Amino acid sequence: MKLITGPLSMFGAKAQIAVAEKGIDCEIEFVPFSLQHRYSPLHPDVARLNPKKQVPLLFDGQVEIFDSTLIFDYLEHKHPEPALWPAGxxxxxxxxxxxxxxxxxxxxxxxxxxxxxxxxxxxxxxxxxxxxxxxxxxxxxxxxxxxxxxxxxxxxxxxxxxxxxxxxxxxxxxxxxxxxxxxxxxxxxxxxxxxxxxxxxxxxxxxxxxxxxxx
Ligand SMILES: N[C@@H](CCC(=O)N[C@@H](CS)C(=O)NCC(=O)O)C(=O)O
CATH class of the missing domain: 1.20.1050.10 (Glutathione S-transferase Yfyf (Class Pi); Chain A, domain 2)
Structure with missing residues (x-):
């Protein structure tokens, strides 16, 4: 599994925390980011995959998704333990x-x-x-x-x-x-x-x- 995020990304931090909570072996790749130039130059996978041109992205085999909430859902299905949605x-x-x-x-x-x-x-x-x-x-x-x-x-x-x-x-x-x-x-x-x-x-x-x- 690979997570593509930014070094100062709030939504990417959500995904990073979730991956760590679940103990998933996941490569974390940081896109180019600076306070001056923001996300320019755009990472090629972000340009290719996300029409919104945003991080985070998650890659797992043939799965390529973006959006932190979709990533939560994917992680929960793929690695149900420890559960991160309440059971009730x-x-x-x-x-x-x-x-x-x-x-x-x-x-x-x-x-x-x-x-x-x-x-x-x-x-x-x-x-x-x-x-x-x-x-x-x-x-x-x-x-x-x-x-x-x-x-x-x-x-x-x-x-x-x-x-x-x-x-x-x-x-x-x-x-x-x-x-x-x-x-x-x-x-x-x-x-x-x-x-x-x-x-x-x-x-x-x-x-x-x-x-x-x-x-
Ligand atoms: N709804 C998206 C929001 C993602 C988002 O806004 N990402 C920001 C970084 S925290 C981004 O990539 N911004 C670059 C831009 O909008 O140009 C999610 O949950 O992943």
Whole structure:
């Protein structure tokens, strides 16, 4: 199996963590990426396979897929253990919804901060930060009575952890007042699969003079 990702890819980090959680023997290849030139020049497999020109991509024999959520599904079918979707139907549905919300809703505010490129005083960036704050607040409330976002540790935790970790680089860090959320982030980073992936990304950031988020 081969995972093609970027050294600073939030969606790629999701896939990297999942592969590591499942203990899969998987080659990880990083596409060219720099803060200045972003994903240019485009990796040939990304250009060939993904009309959206995005990472991550997963290759396994004749299987060639893109999109982190599709990659989660493929990994789950190919390597069911340890399970990363909760077993209960309702909990699984909740986990899938939270994974989608991290990628599609929280990410909308994330994109605003990405475009702001550090200029967070603008009304657009402030509104995105407030919207993230509301998301963090609701998540903190939910985590007051549970260890993981939806039943057992799942892809929902991986997706939202990656989104909130990368948001922290862009000025969208959760307030330390959200102590249940803070404790969950600490539980997340203590997992070897998460700690190692984020450690590699932190090293890339520090090589580029950007402080990595404290968890
Ligand atoms: N929905 C996709 C999103 C992938 C995505 O946005 N990847 C970013 C890196 S985190 C990318 O390749 N961006 C390059 C670009 O859009 O030019 C997924 O879940 O994999």
């Amino acid at each position: 139907i309702a909990e699984r549905a909740e986990a899938r919804l939270l994974e989608l919300k991290a990628d599609e809703l929280f990410f909308q505010d994330f994109k605003v901060l990405m475009s702001a490129a550090g200029k967070t005083a603008t009304p657009e960036a402030q509104s995105a930060i407030e919207s993230m704050h509301r998301y963090y607040e609701a998540t903190d409330r939910a985590l007051a009575s549970r260890e993981w976002l939806a039943g057992s540790y799942s892809y929902a935790d991986i997706a939202f952890f990656c989104a909130s970790w990368f948001a922290s680089i862009l000025g969208g860090a959760p307030s330390p007042d959200f102590r249940h959320l803070g404790a969950w982030r600490k539980r997340m980073i203590a997992r070897p699969a998460v700690g190692q992936t984020m450690g590699e990304i932190s090293a890339f950031l520090s090589r580029n003079g950007v402080p990595a988020p404290a968890v």
